Amino acid sequence: MSEKPEFFADGQAYERLMGRWSRLAGDIFLDWLALPKGLRWLDIGCGNGAFTEAIMAHGAPAETVGIDPSEGQLAYARNRPGAKGAQFRVAGAQELPFADNSFDAATMALVISFVPDPLQAVREMARVVRPGGSIAAYMWGFPGGGLPLEPIQAVLRSMGAPNVNPPGYEASRQDRMRAIWAQAGLQAVETRVIRIRLHYSSFDDFWDSNSVPVGPAGKALELLSPERREQLKAQLRKQLPQPDGTISYEAFANAVKGHVPA
Numbered sequence: 261m262s263e264k265p266e267f268f269a270d271g272q273a274y275e276r277l278m279g280r281w282s283r284l285a286g287d288i289f290l291d292w293l294a295l296p297k298g299l300r301w302l303d304i305g306c307g308n309g310a311f312t313e314a315i316m317a318h319g320a321p322a323e324t325v326g327i328d329p330s331e332g333q334l335a336y337a338r339n340r341p342g343a344k345g346a347q348f349r350v351a352g353a354q355e356l357p358f359a360d361n362s363f364d365a366a367t368m369a370l371v372i373s374f375v376p377d378p379l380q381a382v383r384e385m386a387r388v389v390r391p392g393g394s395i396a397a398y399m400w401g402f403p404g405g406g407l408p409l410e411p412i413q414a415v416l417r418s419m420g421a422p423n424v425n426p427p428g429y430e431a432s433r434q435d436r437m438r439a440i441w442a443q444a445g446l447q448a449v450e451t452r453v454i455r456i457r458l459h460y461s462s463f464d465d466f467w468d469s470n471s472v473p474v475g476p477a478g479k480a481l482e483l484l485s486p487e488r489r490e491q492l493k494a495q496l497r498k499q500l501p502q503p504d505g506t507i508s509y510e511a512f513a514n515a516v517k518g519h520v521p522a
């Protein structure tokens with residue numbers, strides 16, 4: 261099964277699109293995990309290191325390893341000051357290049373909808389984490405409109421654009437996550453919703469951030485004719501800015517956590 265990433269090949273572009281929101285939601289997720297300091301962490305689909313940095317800030321880890329199939333993302337992660345000391349390597353979630361019981365905690369932050377087989381990925385997490393260790397993930401709630409790019413997706417849908425969700429978007433549902441964690445044999449499974457408020461200083465800030473062609477919506481935008489793109493922009497400009505010109509709305513993610521049986 262191919263793990264060649266279809267999206268997110270450029271760490272700098274990803275930072276512009278998602279870095280600030282990834283960090284905001286990631287901090288809430290880590291608070292919820294409430295794990296002790298000094299653990300060995302594996303960050304799967306670490307991308308450009310936005311969440312790896314949060315792990316290092318929260319957990320004072322003994323060891324942090326980030327893996328991602330995209331070298332373009334990892335190149336940015338390796339130079340991220342807040343992720344200094346983490347090890348980054350190219351690998352995919354379906355077959356982790358680590359021995360059994362190598363870690364105390366494994367995470368997939370904003371990744372589960374992009375892996376070919378989420379259950380296989382979670383079984384791999386459970387294999388490389390020691391008995392009693394933590395396995396957790398969170399993902400924007402695609403089906404419920406939780407993605408930070410939802411305003412763009414909604415206008416694209418109204419314009420008849422083909423589905424702009426990633427192929428695995430159903431795996432972002434809380435009931436799917438709970439079922440996958442249970443099927444992988446994990447214990448004490450819990451889920452929650454993480455809500456964050458997004459703020460853009462202006463329409464240009466919103467547009468410059470969200471129109472980068474690295475994720476599913478950005479790629480769909482790239483395929484629009486210049487006229488349709490202007491039509492979409494005009495619609496968003498009409499509906500989003502507040503009287504002071506800023507833009508603010510809520511996004512939400514679903515999160516799941518469980519333990520490897522002791």
Ligand SMILES: C[S@@+](CC[C@H](N)C(=O)[O-])C[C@H]1O[C@@H](n2cnc3c(N)ncnc32)[C@H](O)[C@@H]1O
Nearest residue numbers: 263265282305306307310311330352353369370
């Ligand atoms: C939305 S980004 C999330 C990045 C980071 N974890 C964060 O929280 O900001 C999704 C990441 O999943 C990675 N990815 C795609 N397919 C993957 C796979 N099969 N195994 C592991 N990671 C994968 C992509 O390369 C991308 O960096």
